[in-house]
Amino acid sequence: xxxxxxxxxxxxxxxxxxxxxxxxxxxxxxxxxxxxxxxxxxxxxxxxxxxxxxxxxxxxxxxxxxxxxxxxxxxxxxxxxxxxxxxxxxxxxxxxxxxxxxxxxxxxxxxxxxxxxxxxxxxxxxxxxxxxxxxxxxxxxxxxxxxxxxxxxxxxxxxxxxxxxxxxxxxxxxxxxxxxxxxxxxxxxxxxxxxxxxxxxxxxxxxxxxxxxxxxxxxxxxxxxxxxxxxxxxxxxxxxxxxxxxxxxxxxxxxxxxxxxxxxxxxxxxxxxxxxxxxxxxxxxxxxxxxxxxxxxxxxxxxxxxxxxxxxxxxxxxxxxx
Numbered sequence: 307x308x309x310x311x312x313x314x315x316x317x318x319x320x321x322x323x324x325x326x327x328x329x330x331x332x333x334x335x336x337x338x339x340x341x342x343x344x345x346x347x348x349x350x351x352x353x354x355x356x357x358x359x360x361x362x363x364x365x366x367x368x369x370x371x372x373x374x375x376x377x378x379x380x381x382x383x384x385x386x387x388x389x390x391x392x393x394x395x396x397x398x399x400x401x402x403x404x405x406x407x408x409x410x411x412x413x414x415x416x417x418x419x420x421x422x423x424x425x426x427x428x429x430x431x432x433x434x435x436x437x438x439x440x441x442x443x444x445x446x447x448x449x450x451x452x453x454x455x456x457x458x459x460x461x462x463x464x465x466x467x468x469x470x471x472x473x474x475x476x477x478x479x480x481x482x483x484x485x486x487x488x489x490x491x492x493x494x495x496x497x498x499x500x501x502x503x504x505x506x507x508x509x510x511x512x513x514x515x516x517x518x519x520x521x522x523x524x525x526x527x528x529x530x531x532x533x534x535x536x537x538x539x540x541x542x543x544x545x546x547x548x549x550x551x552x553x554x555x556x557x558x559x560x561x562x563x564x565x566x567x568x569x570x571x572x573x574x575x576x577x578x579x580x581x582x583x584x585x586x587x588x589x590x591x592x593x594x595x596x597x598x599x600x601x602x603x604x605x606x607x608x609x610x611x612x613x614x615x616x617x618x619x620x621x622x623x624x625x626x627x628x
Contacts, residue, residue: 342362
């Protein structure tokens, strides 16, 4: 019986190079067998760094390779839907970088195509696999902070590079699609609820045509999520869940190790003190790819973050950008 998934990689982006492909290579049930990128020299260097056997000339060659089980897509956002679709139609399973599509209608199309082909397709939301978020969800479910009334979030970095893909509107650049997705998805995951109303102020960079700052209010039943995301502010991440009898705060909610330690602070009126839980030694990317492979190998019923969850998130992002 097969016990290792063989992967083909489309694109040599930083997220693939520094996080996802290393996680695939050290995981217990995955191996990267081939890569293709726009720049063959860059693909060759990438393959050398990660011990990848084959460098193929075209993305289509990866999809056509008989020994490839699944495709990891690390292309610019505007290309995600098209290559997810092509990979599924080629008979491959797909794990795609977020956001998996530009609009909710495209996610709906991927759900239908997943059902039609019988192939697994999922969005690479690594935060869904980190134990610090499982802890937050459990604390909320137990009512440790009373009734949740307010969630506050922030995600920012500074990038004015005119050549950066993140600043290319035609390729799906901009802060909301790149990082605004995270406060939304983690709030939805932690509470299990969907928004009922979305309001936002969005500031467009006149040089690039991309959103460089967005401030959003996302109303849920009983509480609000208020967050900002920015591509031209100093680097910061933060999420706080404030209830009637306490609060939870995460220091590095989305990228532990890069923005800070994976630490959750819990304060309740009952104890009148702050309890800190540390989640050291977890690689959320490795947990994500092992979860995906387990779903393919039949050791779990499906991925922890299915396309239906991606659809819920994309609907919020669409409303913010509208």
